[in-house]
Amino acid sequence: MIDEATAREKVVRAADELFYTRGVQAVGMDAVRSAAGVSLKRIYSLFASKDELIVAVLRYRTEIWDAGLAAAALRATTARERILAIFDFLDAWFREPEFRGCAFINTHGELSASSDAVAGAVREQKSAFQAYVAGLVEALGAPPQLAPQLAILAEGAQTTAAIAGVPDAARQARVAAETLIDAAMR
Amino acid sequence: MIDEATAREKVVRAADELFYTRGVQAVGMDAVRSAAGVSLKRIYSLFASKDELIVAVLRYRTEIWDAGLAAAALRATTARERILAIFDFLDAWFREPEFRGCAFINTHGELSASSDAVAGAVREQKSAFQAYVAGLVEALGAPPQLAPQLAILAEGAQTTAAIAGVPDAARQARVAAETLIDAAMR
DNA sequence: TTGCGCGGAGAACGATCGTTCTCTACGATA
DNA sequence: TATCGTAGAGAACGATCGTTCTCCGCGCAA
Numbered sequence: 001m002i003d004e005a006t007a008r009e010k011v012v013r014a015a016d017e018l019f020y021t022r023g024v025q026a027v028g029m030d031a032v033r034s035a036a037g038v039s040l041k042r043i044y045s046l047f048a049s050k051d052e053l054i055v056a057v058l059r060y061r062t063e064i065w066d067a068g069l070a071a072a073a074l075r076a077t078t079a080r081e082r083i084l085a086i087f088d089f090l091d092a093w094f095r096e097p098e099f100r101g102c103a104f105i106n107t108h109g110e111l112s113a114s115s116d117a118v119a120g121a122v123r124e125q126k127s128a129f130q131a132y133v134a135g136l137v138e139a140l141g142a143p144p145q146l147a148p149q150l151a152i153l154a155e156g157a158q159t160t161a162a163i164a165g166v167p168d169a170a171r172q173a174r175v176a177a178e179t180l181i182d183a184a185m186r
Numbered sequence: 187m188i189d190e191a192t193a194r195e196k197v198v199r200a201a202d203e204l205f206y207t208r209g210v211q212a213v214g215m216d217a218v219r220s221a222a223g224v225s226l227k228r229i230y231s232l233f234a235s236k237d238e239l240i241v242a243v244l245r246y247r248t249e250i251w252d253a254g255l256a257a258a259a260l261r262a263t264t265a266r267e268r269i270l271a272i273f274d275f276l277d278a279w280f281r282e283p284e285f286r287g288c289a290f291i292n293t294h295g296e297l298s299a300s301s302d303a304v305a306g307a308v309r310e311q312k313s314a315f316q317a318y319v320a321g322l323v324e325a326l327g328a329p330p331q332l333a334p335q336l337a338i339l340a341e342g343a344q345t346t347a348a349i350a351g352v353p354d355a356a357r358q359a360r361v362a363a364e365t366l367i368d369a370a371m372r
Numbered sequence: 373t374t375g376c377g378c379g380g381a382g383a384a385c386g387a388t389c390g391t392t393c394t395c396t397a398c399g400a401t402a
Numbered sequence: 403t404a405t406c407g408t409a410g411a412g413a414a415c416g417a418t419c420g421t422t423c424t425c426c427g428c429g430c431a432a
Contacts, residue, residue, distance in 0.1 A: 021299065022299050022300065023295075023296060023297070023299045023300060025211050025296070026299065026300050100298075100299065101294075101295065101298075104349075105291065105295055105345050105349070106294075106295030106296075107295070108287070108292075108295070108348070108349055109209075109287065109291055109292030109293070109294070109295030109296055110209060110211070110292075110295055110296040111209070112286075112287075112348075112349075113207065113208050113209045113212065113286065114208065114209060114212050122349055123349055123350065123351070126346070126349050126350065127350070145358070145361070148346075148354070148355070148358045149358055149359070149361065149362040149365075151342075151346065152339055152342035152343055152346050152355055152358060152359050152362065153338055153339065153342055153362070154342070155341070155342035155345045155346050156337075156338035156339055156340070156341035156342025156343070156345070157338055157342070158345075159291050159341045159342070159344075159345055160312070160334075160337065160338055160341050162294070162298075163290075163291070163294055163298075163308055163309055163312050164309065164312065164313070165309070168334070169334070169338055172331070172334045172335055172338060173335070173338050175331070175335065176335040176338065176339070176362075176366055179335075179365065179366055179369045179370075180362055180365055180366070182369075183365045183368075183369060184365075
C-alpha cells in the first residue's frame with residue numbers, strides 16, 4: 001500500500017487537473033478516483049468531503065503559482081524587472097494550450113456562493129498575491145498605491161485572456177504596468 | 187394567461203437573480219419556476235433547455251450593463267470623462283450589497299468548459315465592451331493600444347472587488363486609468 | 373497454518389438535477 | 403350548451419452526484 005502522503009498527492013494532483021479542465025462541479029468523485037488510482041474509501045479517509053478536497057487543491061495551486069512567480073522573478077535583476085516578470089510569467093502561461101483562466105477566479109465564480117471554505121481559500125491566495133506585489137513595489141521605492149494597480153492589471157489580464165482565448169492581454173498589461181511604474185517613479 | 191413576451195421576461199428576470207446570487211449550477215429549474223411563477227411546461231416551451239435559458243439571461247444582463255454604462259457616460263461631457271465614468275459606474279456597482287462579481291466572468295468560470303453556447307455569449311459581451319472602450323479612446327484621440335489596457339483594468343477591478351469583498355478596486359483602477367490616459371496623450 | 377485486520381473495488385443509497393408526462397380545469401367556438 | 407384545445411400543477415423518470423457500506427482478498431502474528 002502507498003503511504004498517506006503519496007496517496008494525498010496523487011489525489012490532489014488528479015483532482016487539480018480534472019477540476020481545472022472541466023470545472024469543479026462537473027467532476028464527480030468517481031472521476032477523481034479513476035484518475036488518481038486511489039479508492040473512494042481512501043480518498044474519504046484523507047479528505048472529509050469534496051469541499052475539503054477542493055480547498056486542498058486550491059492550496060496546491062497556490063504553491064505552484066508561488067513557485068512559478070518566484071522562478072520568473074529569479075531571472076530579473078532589478079525590482080522593476082521583478083515586477084514586469086509577473087507579466088512575462090502570465091504571458092508564458094496564457095500560451096499554454098491547457099490554459100483555461102485562473103483556477104482561483106474560476107472556482108470562486110463557481111462556488112463562492114455555496115462554500116465559505118472555498119471562498120476563503122481563494123481570498124487568501126489573492127491577498128497573498130497582493131502582498132507579494134506590495135513587497136516588490138516597496139523594494140522599488142515607489143508609492144504603495146502602485147501595488148493594487150499592478151495587481152488589478154494582472155487579474156484583468158487573466159480573465160481577459162481566458163475569455164477571449166488569446167494571450168494578448170499579458171503583453172498589453174505589461175505595457176500598462178511599465179507606464180504606471182514610470183509615472184509613479186517620476 | 188400571460189402573453190409570451192411577459193412570461194419570457196418573468197422567467198429571465200427570476201433566473202438572472204437566482205443564477206447571480208447562488209451560481210448557475212446551484213439553481214434548479216424548479217427554483218426558477220417558483221420564483222418566476224411560470225410553469226415548467228411553459229418555461230420549456232419558451233427555452234429548449236437550461237443552456238438556452240442561461241444564454242438568454244446573459245443577453246439580458248448585457249442589456250442592463252450597456253444601459254448602466256450609457257447612463258454613466260451621459261453624465262460626462264468630455265471623452266476623457268466618459269472613459270473615467272466606467273470606473274465610477276463600477277464603484278457604485280461594487281458598493282451594492284448584492285454585488286457578487288461580474289456575472290459573465292462567474293458564469294464563464296462555471297460553464298465555459300461544458301457549454302460552448304455559454305462561453306460564446308460571455309465572449310460576445312466582453313468583446314462588445316472592448317469595442318465600446320475602443321470607441322471612447324478613438325473619440326479621445328489617443329492611440330488605440332490604450333483601449334485594451336483600460337479594459338483590462340476594468341476586468342481586474344471586477345474580479346478583485348468580488349473576491350476581496352471590498353469596493354476599493356474601482357477607485358484604484360480609476361487612478362490607474364487616469365495615469366494611463368495622461369501618459370498616452372502626452 | 374490459521375485467524376485477523378485492513379485496504380481496494382465498486383455496489384448501494386438517498387438526494388437532486390434536467391426534462392417529460394399525466395391529469396385536471398378552464399375558456400373559446402359552433 | 404357541448405366539445406375541443408391548451409395551460410397549469412406537479413408527479414414521474416432516468417441520470418448523476420456525494421457519501422457510505424459490503425464484500426473479498428491479501429499480508430502479518432501466533
